[in-house]
Amino acid sequence: MSETILSVRGLSARIAGQQVVEDVSFDVPDRGVTALLGRNGVGKTSTVKAILGLIERQGTVEFGGERIDKEPTFTIVQRGVGYVPEDREVFSGLTVAENLRLAERGGAVHRERVAALFPDLEARASQLAGTLSGGQQQMVSLARALLNENRLLLVDEPTKGLAPLIVADVAAALAAAAKLAPILLVEQNLQVVRQLASTVVVLEGGRVIHTGSAQALLDDSDLVTSLLGVHGAKSEADS
Amino acid sequence: MSTIVLLLITGLGLGALYFLVASGLSLIYGLMGILNFAHGSFLTLGAFAGWELARRMGGDSWVTLFASMAAGAAVGAIVAAATEFLLIRRLYNRHIEQVLVTVGLALASVALFDGIWGTDPIYVTGPAWFAETTEILGARVPNDRFVLIAVAVLVLIAMVLFLRLTRYGLIIRAGVENRAMVTALGIDVRKAFTLVFAIGGAAAGLGGVLASHYFGYVSPQLGGSLLIFAFIVTVIGGLGSLTGAAVASVVVAVLQQFANYYLGGTGDLVVVLLLAVVLLVRPSGLVGRLA
Numbered sequence A: 001m002s003e004t005i006l007s008v009r010g011l012s013a014r015i016a017g018q019q020v021v022e023d024v025s026f027d028v029p030d031r032g033v034t035a036l037l038g039r040n041g042v043g044k045t046s047t048v049k050a051i052l053g054l055i056e057r058q059g060t061v062e063f064g065g066e067r068i069d070k071e072p073t074f075t076i077v078q079r080g081v082g083y084v085p086e087d088r089e090v091f092s093g094l095t096v097a098e099n100l101r102l103a104e105r106g107g108a109v110h111r112e113r114v115a116a117l118f119p120d121l122e123a124r125a126s127q128l129a130g131t132l133s134g135g136q137q138q139m140v141s142l143a144r145a146l147l148n149e150n151r152l153l154l155v156d157e158p159t160k161g162l163a164p165l166i167v168a169d170v171a172a173a174l175a176a177a178a179k180l181a182p183i184l185l186v187e188q189n190l191q192v193v194r195q196l197a198s199t200v201v202v203l204e205g206g207r208v209i210h211t212g213s214a215q216a217l218l219d220d221s222d223l224v225t226s227l228l229g230v231h232g233a234k235s236e237a238d239s
Numbered sequence B: 001m002s003t004i005v006l007l008l009i010t011g012l013g014l015g016a017l018y019f020l021v022a023s024g025l026s027l028i029y030g031l032m033g034i035l036n037f038a039h040g041s042f043l044t045l046g047a048f049a050g051w052e053l054a055r056r057m058g059g060d061s062w063v064t065l066f067a068s069m070a071a072g073a074a075v076g077a078i079v080a081a082a083t084e085f086l087l088i089r090r091l092y093n094r095h096i097e098q099v100l101v102t103v104g105l106a107l108a109s110v111a112l113f114d115g116i117w118g119t120d121p122i123y124v125t126g127p128a129w130f131a132e133t134t135e136i137l138g139a140r141v142p143n144d145r146f147v148l149i150a151v152a153v154l155v156l157i158a159m160v161l162f163l164r165l166t167r168y169g170l171i172i173r174a175g176v177e178n179r180a181m182v183t184a185l186g187i188d189v190r191k192a193f194t195l196v197f198a199i200g201g202a203a204a205g206l207g208g209v210l211a212s213h214y215f216g217y218v219s220p221q222l223g224g225s226l227l228i229f230a231f232i233v234t235v236i237g238g239l240g241s242l243t244g245a246a247v248a249s250v251v252v253a254v255l256q257q258f259a260n261y262y263l264g265g266t267g268d269l270v271v272v273l274l275l276a277v278v279l280l281v282r283p284s285g286l287v288g289r290l291a
C-alpha cells in the first residue's frame, strides 16, 4: 500500500443553499489514478471544487499531511495541485500561448514536456483559445496543469464530448501524466477508467457509496449497473 | 464648416475626459463585478490635488501643469488602491455591500471636500497657451482640447500595452473572463483587484486635473457630474471593454455637443436615448466584453 497524498474527511458543501456534497470521506494514494465515479449530478464536480476551495466547504482536507480546508484556492494550488476543470475553462479571449503562460506558476516549468505531449499546441500558439475545437481546448486545459511541478492532479471529465480518437489521445496524455503525479480523475467513460484507474470512489446523492479496486468494480457488471446505472464496460474494453 | 470642426474637437476633448473616468470603471467592473460609485471622488480629489500643487508652485507654466497632472494621477491611484484594500476587499464576493460602500464613500467624500475647500468653484488657470485658440479649417479651437485628446490617447495606448504585454495585464484580461479559473491556476487575483483600482484611480485623478482646465474651475461636484456620463459610456461601450469605453466616450461626447448646438440643448437627453437604444438592441454594449 502506498502513502496517501490527499485525505478527505467529512467534507460537505452547499451551492445556493442546496447540500451538494454530504459528509464525503476518501483517500487518494500518492501514486496512480483514483477515479471518482457516479451518475450525473451526484456531486463529483462539487467535491473537486470543494477540495480546491472554489465553493464553500466544511470538513477536513489534508494534502501531503497538511490541512488545506481553510485555505484560499490559490495557495492550495501553489502547494502543487494541478486542476483540469469540467468543460475545460480555457480563456477564450487569450491565445493558446497566453493561456499557457498564465498557468506557469514559477519554479520548474516543463515546457518541453508539454510540447512533446501536445505538439499541436505549439503550431497554434497564437490562435485564440476560444476558436479551438473542443479537443484542442482540452489539450490546452491539460497542458496548463502539466506545465508545473505538481504533487496531485484533479481532472474533471477530460473526455466529455470528445470523439473516440481524441478520447484515446487524452487517455494517453493522462497515462503519461500519471507517471509524474497521482491523479484524482472524474470520468464517465468506463473504458478510460479501466485503462487508467487503480482505485475507485463512487458517489451517490453527495455521499460516498463505494470505494475499492477499479478492476474489482468494473469486472462485476451487476455492481456497475447498481452503482453507476450503466451496463458494465467489460465488453467495450475487450473490443 | 467651422462650427462643425469646433463641435467635433470640443466633443473629442470632452470624450477624452469621459474616457479617463470610464476606462477605470470598465476595468473594475469587468474584473470585479463592482460598479464603483466612488470613482468620481477619485477624479475630484485628483483635481484638488493638482490645483493645490499648482498654487504652491506658482506660475502658470507647462512644468506646473505636468506636475499637477502627475500629482492628480498619483493621489487618485493611492486613494483608489486604499479604497480597494481597506473597504472593498473586506466585502469579498458581497457585491451589493461593495456597491453600497462606494455609494457611501461618494456621498461622504463630497461632504468632506465641501468642508476642506468650500462649496464654491475655485477658478483654475493653465499655461498661457491654454487661453489661446488655434485655427483649424476656420474654427477657433481652444488649445486645452488638444492636450486633453493627446493625454487620453496616450493613456489608452499605455493601458492597451499594459494589458497586452505584462503578466498583470494577462491576469486582468483572464480575470475579466473567468476570475475563479485564474485563482485555480494558483494566482492571487486580489493583487490584480488593487492594481486595477490604482490604474483606474490614476486615470480618474489625471482626468480631474484636465477637467479643471476644460471647465476652468474645480469644485466638489466635479467628479459626480462627469461620473454619470462615464457610467453611460461604460454601459454603451460594454462593461469590461477598454476599447468599447474609448469608442463610446467619443460617440457620446460628440453626439452631446452636436445635439446641444443643433437641437436646442438636448445633448443629455440624446445621450440617454442612445443608452436606451443600445440596451435594447445590444445589451452587451457596442464592443461586448473584453479587449
Ligand SMILES: Nc1ncnc2c1ncn2[C@@H]1O[C@H](COP(=O)(O)OP(=O)(O)OP(=O)(O)O)[C@@H](O)[C@H]1O
Residues within 6 Å of the ligand: A015, A016, A018, A020, A038, A039, A040, A041, A042, A043, A044, A045, A046, A047, A086
Ligand atoms: N451553480 C449551481 N447552482 C445550483 N445547483 C448546482 C450548481 N452547481 C451544481 N449544482 C447542483 O449540485 C449537484 C451536484 O452537481 P455536480 O456538478 O457536482 O455533479 P456531477 O456529479 O459533477 O455531475 P455531472 O456528472 O453531470 O458532471 C447537482 O444536483 C447540481 O444540480
Ligand SMILES: [Mg+2]
Residues within 6 Å of the ligand: A044, A045, A046, A086, A157
Ligand atoms: Mg461534473
